[in-house]
Amino acid sequence: MLDDSLTPDPFERLLTALLELPPPQSHEAGDGAAQLVLEVIDTALHTPPAWPQRMAAVRYFCKHARHRLGLDSLQDLRALLGQYPASDEGDGEVARLLWNMPTLEHVRALRVLVWFLAAYGITGLVQWHAWMGTGGFEEALRESLDTLGAVAVVLLWQAKSGRTDHAWVLRFARRVLGRSVSEGNAMLAFRDAAEAMGVPQRVLARQVAHWERAAMGVDDAPGLRVLWWQCVAEALQVHVAQETSTAASSDEWRVELSPALALRYSEAGVVLEPQARELQAHTPVVIALRLRQRSWAQGLGLWLEIQGEGRLWAAHQAAIAERFEAAGHRAPQLRYVGANGGHQATWLATWHWDEAVWVPRGMPVADVKRWALDTALKATEHWLLVCGMVALAGKPLGAALALNTGLVGVDVKREATN
Structure with missing residues (x-):
């Protein structure tokens, strides 16, 4: 029998993952119409009779049907339903298209739910959740009770009950911990997280469901992600060793990988x-590079940060930006973060890259390694460019700019006195 108990360490990890979930506005503002489609699909599948294949059906929709059928809004979903008659044959075809499974009752629930939202002008997830908290929502349910049937029960449960949809919370817990976990332990961590965040449990449950559906759409493989990071670290160590062996500096750099x-x-x-x-007092110098992923709950976005010490004048910062753009890279976000005991200014150069470390389960290992090598090379290029430009910043300001940036019309004397 599998051990699904939670010792303090995994319980803490699960609680931390729940606390790291971003606020609902972060995922509802830009894609509310598409997220409403996912919410409607899940609600229809949650309508009685209970169906053990519910999660598999949602997963198929997120990974395949949603994109293949172009269902980005409630209007798109309504148009699709309108192409098939409300009959056993028509509903069966819709079920196969959306979920690849025959479940006529849930297609009928979906038709009713789409009709209900369209009748009251609901087009986005924020609007939908806001309306559910009003008296007008309950009145609309009463007026449409004969048509909604069992769907009304699910909607009222979602809007008013303090209970949560345990299925998504359990899936989240298993994904975070990488193993089976009992419902009681998962819900205990969920309750504690909701209390710590000061939000109702149903609000936190919506966030959990959102991120789980997002994960279903990309079919993430955490084990391959670990391999990807290991390859990145090894390649980065090789690149850095090669570069420092030919440089005049005697600094030796080490690469540390998270557990x-x-x-x-x-x-x-x-x-x-x-x-x-x-x-090196008063001389700018690079002291660290950090290549990191955001947490799984925040989308696993990849970002690079290079830290340094020493004053970088405005002209130097402009030169760094131009150098990166000339090399085909984005200019960094440069900011000062403080000073140490010796009054040496500390600065950060940050890039948020347009990629996330989602690794599909079917991705060949060779492709994972190739992707890791490309990322390590890109990070090394950024590191070398910053190190080179910062070294020039330690030279007389006018000479460094004239020699390496080609800046025209910069009043160096005025910049140096700012």
Whole structure:
């Protein structure tokens, strides 16, 4: 028998993952119409009679049907339903298209639900959730009770009950921990997280369901993500060793990789730091590189951060931006974050890349490694460019700019006095 109990450490990890969920507005603002479609599909499948294949049906819709059929809004879904008659044959065809499974009762629930939302002008998820909390929603349910039938029960349960949809919470817990977990333990962590966040449990449950449906759409494989990060770290170490062996600097840089458990779902990644370095007062210098993923709940977006010390004047910052753009990269977001005891300014250069470390289960290992090597090379290029430009910033301001940036019309003397 599988051990589905939660010792303090995994319980803490599950609780942390729930607390890391971003607020609902972060995922509802830009794609409310598409998210409403997912909510409607899930609600229809949740309508009695209970169906053990519900999660498999939602997964098929998220991964295949949604994109293949172009269902990006409630209007798209309504148009699709209108192409098939409300009969056993028509509903069976819709069920196969949406879920690849024969479940006529849930297609009928879907038709009723789409009609109900369209009748009251609901087009987005934020609008839908806001309306559910009003007296007008209950009145609309009463007026449409004969048509809605069992759907009304589910909608009222979603709007008013303090209970949550345990199926999504359990799936979230199993994904975060990578193993089976009992419903009681998962819901205990869920309740504690809701209390710590100061939000109703049903609100947190909506967030959990959103991220689970997102994960279904990409078929993420945490084990391959760990392999990807290991390959990134190894390649980064090789690149850095090659570059520093030919450089005049005697600094030796080491690469540290987060634990495998953290790489599966948490905010984690690699850190590049010198093992030892000489203090260079008032001379800009790079002291760290961090390539990290956001947590699974936040989408696993990839971002790069390079940290340094020493003053970078406005002209130097402009030169760095131009150098990156000339090399075909985005300019970094440069900001100061404080000063240490020696009054040395500390700055950060940050890039948020347009990729996430979602690794599909069917992705060949060779492709995973190739992707990792490309990412490590890209990070190394950024590191070398910043190191080079920062080294030039330690030279007389006018000479460095004239030699390496080609900036025209910059009043160097005025910038230096700012």
